[in-house]
Amino acid sequence: MALKKVVERLTKPVGELDRQKLEAFCTELGVTAITDVTPRTQVRVAGEVRSVLIVPRAGAPALEVTVSDGRGAVTAVFLGRRKIAGMSPGRKVVLDGVTRADGARLLVYNPRYQLLA
Numbered sequence: 001m002a003l004k005k006v007v008e009r010l011t012k013p014v015g016e017l018d019r020q021k022l023e024a025f026c027t028e029l030g031v032t033a034i035t036d037v038t039p040r041t042q043v044r045v046a047g048e049v050r051s052v053l054i055v056p057r058a059g060a061p062a063l064e065v066t067v068s069d070g071r072g073a074v075t076a077v078f079l080g081r082r083k084i085a086g087m088s089p090g091r092k093v094v095l096d097g098v099t100r101a102d103g104a105r106l107l108v109y110n111p112r113y114q115l116l117a
Contacts, residue, residue, distance in 0.1 A: 022048055023070030031094065034072035039101040040091075045074055046116075047092040052114055067093060074099065074106045076113065084113075092116040 009017065026033070031046040047069035055064050063078040065087055076095050078084065087093070097111030 019070040021070075022047060022068070026069040026091070028092065028111045031069075034067075034074050034106070036068045037074065037099055037106055039099050039106065040093075042096075042098055044094065044096050045069060046092065047074075049087060049089050049091045049093055051089060052087060063087075065093075067095060072106075074108060076108050076111050087113075 026046045029046045031044045034045055034047065037043050037045065045067070047067040049065055050073065051064075051066045052066050053064045053066075057077075057079065061079055061082050063081045063084060065078070065084075067074055067076060067077045074095065076097070085091050092115060094114040095108055095111040096113070097108040100107045100109065
């Protein structure tokens with residue numbers, strides 16, 4: 001059994017192994033999987049920050065943070081902000097808020113957040 005796991009780890013792509021590890025981490029936290037999120041509901045999701053962008057919205061800056069849990073992605077939009085200390089790609093975070101559909105994307109405006117190690 002142990003040999004099978006070693007062979008699997010050596011033959012699987014690194015991206016797939018990282019995705020599985022992130023998925024297991026988020027499941028361990030007991031939060032909602034991003035693939036199970038429906039628009040217009042209060043959710044608590046966790047994942048790893050994939051990208052941080054400053055996007056102008058109605059003439060004011062907005063910080064868009066894309067978070068992935070290994071299964072799906074959600075974008076947190078912080079209106080009127082250009083940066084959040086500690087919010088950088090690769091950082092794990094928990095988001096609390098109400099989701100909204102924007103085409104194929106899920107958005108959470110001004111969510112409560114908790115930065116994890």
